[in-house]
Amino acid sequence: MIISDFQPGSNKAEKFDYMMDFLKGMAGGEYVGFSNATFQSEKETGDRNYAIGYYLKEKRCFPGGADMIAALDFYFQLCSIEVTCESGSVMAATLANGGICPITGERVLSAEAVRNTLSLMHSCGMYDFSGQFAFHVGLPAKSGVSGAVLLVVPNIMGLMCWSPPLDKVGNSIRGIHFCQELVSLFNFHNYDNLRHFAKKLDPRRPAGDDRSMSVINVMFAAYSGDVSALRRFALSAMNMEQKDYDSRTALHVAAAEGHVDAVVFLTEQCKVNPFIKDRWGNTPLDDALQFGQEQVVQVLQEYQRVHLALESRSDSEDHGKLEAVDSMV
Structure with missing residues (x-):
């Protein structure tokens, strides 16, 4: 579903409130806020997004009667939502747990939605570095220009790390280094062998005691x-x-x-x-x-x-x- 067709019949405020409630459910009630300064900045510097919007409108990609400017405003609002490392890690853990929030035990996402979300994160969640990240780390992740990296180890855990210095494609330098070090120590890479790769630690394998x-x-x-x-x-x-x-x-x-x-x-x-x-x-x-x-x-x-x-x-x-x-x- 595209943004312009999200929650049909609802006004802008109702759509935003719905998304905030949904994200708070994913975060188990941990902090989820909104930065008005970021929102105003996104609107003022979003020339490329406006250009893409008008191009999509020309190609009739929007449903009939859709308001492209309103869809962009809603998109800028979503880009201005704030989380902490704690609340972001709970969101990642919800995705790792098949859509069930580990804090509240409530199902927030369906299993199909989790699968689709993790597939997108794995293929394009790290901007132009996504291909190399999938090769070297092998886990679904999403980065932000704030320096945050949200990482999901399916069926094991979720985490978020934050370090503001960015590389040339907008990813956290230390965040990527941490993810690489993580999979070098634990066999979390999607294609690590879980039976015979003895050099890495496997927290999923029970010890004798x-x-x-x-x-x-x-x-x-x-x-x-x-x-x-x-x-x-x-x-x-x-x-x-x-x-x-x-x-x-x-x-x-x-x-x-x-x-x-x-x-x-x-x-x-x-x-x-x-x-x-x-x-x-x-x-x-x-x-x-x-x-x-x-x-x-x-x-x-x-x-x-x-x-x-x-x-x-x-x-x-x-x-x-x-x-x-x-x-x-």
Whole structure:
């Protein structure tokens, strides 16, 4: 969709507000602002953009009735949106996470939109240096004349670095150097071999003690009620039902400590089994009752009812499928 046809029927302010809300969703509520000085500068020095706009208008590239000047104004507004390294890195992480913001857990972009965006970033995100960047770094990225470089390592992480000195094509000199050093240390290049390239570090390959460390980390997060840490573990595909040596889960620990937010996250978002018993035969609800955590008790009782209803529905669906298969035989 081109800018002139974006949000049809909306005025300029509504279109801009929509984009700001969308970008804030990608940034997980981190800082997203607007620079009026940059906007005025873009309008005053945008002769090439005006020339391209009139050329496209001559070639009838705009939909009927589209206002080319209004489309350019909206484009200049989008070019004047500000982010920090922190908020930009969350946006990059959202793209790395398949369109789901790692801070809020909300889906902001569809999987197809992420694929298309990363394809564009990989092929033309670094101006005239895009081809060399794709060859040497092999990752989707987008640079800006402010000196920022937004880099996405699909399914792993997103980051943004900033260093104002630019090269002759408008990319951050140190930003590009950082990206090159990153892929020289880690096998993040799109065409690095993940099995046999032993000279590079592979953070995706589990070490021998990762199993015990993951249990310790998730248990400590549950003990301290750190929902942000629990969310990171869940998004990294960690098994949120894993048990310690006493067969206790993170839900047992969070329930015993009375961390309502952590219990709500583990039940509503992670859908963990509330009926898992520890070595003494206690469920998370038993722990909450034993330590007098009344709010947690209410949450777990309601979740147990929901969990049983979902299991019952799933069993009936499976039974129906078996009957259908039997009738075909």
